Amino acid sequence: MNKISVVLADDHVLVRKGLKKILEMEEDIEVVGEASDGPSAVQEIKAKKPRVVLLDINMPQMNGIEVTKILKKDRVDTKIIILTIYDDREYLLELIKMGVSGYILKDIDPKGLIDAVRSVNRGETYIQPNLTRALIAEYNRITQPIAGARKPLTAREKEVMAYIADGMNNNEIANKLGISEKTVKNHVSSILRKLDLQDRTQVAVFALKNKLV
Structure with missing residues (x-):
């Protein structure tokens, strides 16, 4: 191993x-x-x-x-x-x-x-x-409000975002939603692209800042 x-x-x-x-x-x-x-x-x-x-x-x-x-x-x-x-x-x-x-x-x-x-x-x-x-x-x-999303998120993407903000990893999110970890990764990639964000930390910040969770 x-x-x-x-x-x-x-x-x-x-x-x-x-x-x-x-x-x-x-x-x-x-x-x-x-x-x-x-x-x-x-x-x-x-x-x-x-x-x-x-x-x-x-x-x-x-x-x-x-x-x-x-x-x-x-x-x-x-x-x-x-x-x-x-x-x-x-x-x-x-x-x-x-x-x-x-x-x-x-x-x-x-x-x-x-x-x-x-x-x-x-x-x-x-x-x-x-x-x-x-x-x-x-x-x-210390910062200004985060800009709004460039493209709207789907209902499932909003669910994934909420779990990211709660500190869950991809495997935990997959188990929670009853989907594969690969599908979760695809949703995360889509969220990053639509919101023009760089990583999961920024996703969590965006979600809480904009009261999406």
Whole structure:
């Protein structure tokens, strides 16, 4: 089995050990490295080349935003999931623009953590559901309203959008609607095209901003 390699970057040893214990209970996930500060996180990621990094925003010497900037500048092909506390939500929009793949709170339940890792490994964006509305509140505070859709969405596309805004991945949406995951992917692609959006994060923002869910 080709396991999902993960690096854990957090300055709290107990947090890292707890995350590692949860992740390594899964047969398809392997923790290949750990880091306790920003510079060591960059070094560990570049050396181990993991498919996913769980990256704390607040770390000594260099924070998660600075680490992300370096990784993106150097085109490191690792999916980044930001570990955050609720009060860090003002950073999320900046991180979205930088291309981070996931955003989870440190008190996330084990299933959510595992779903996040698997989702971003598949190329999807994962936002913990209870972070989504905080993200929208911050978006509303500093931006203008999002422009309307170029083309109207179908009823099924609106359903898919609502589930995306709730933080569901394609597989969960497929099970909820009783359709194939491939069909869900087609709906997501159509939504992105019609709304002129770039990713699932922007879809969630659009849906909540325009009260479509």
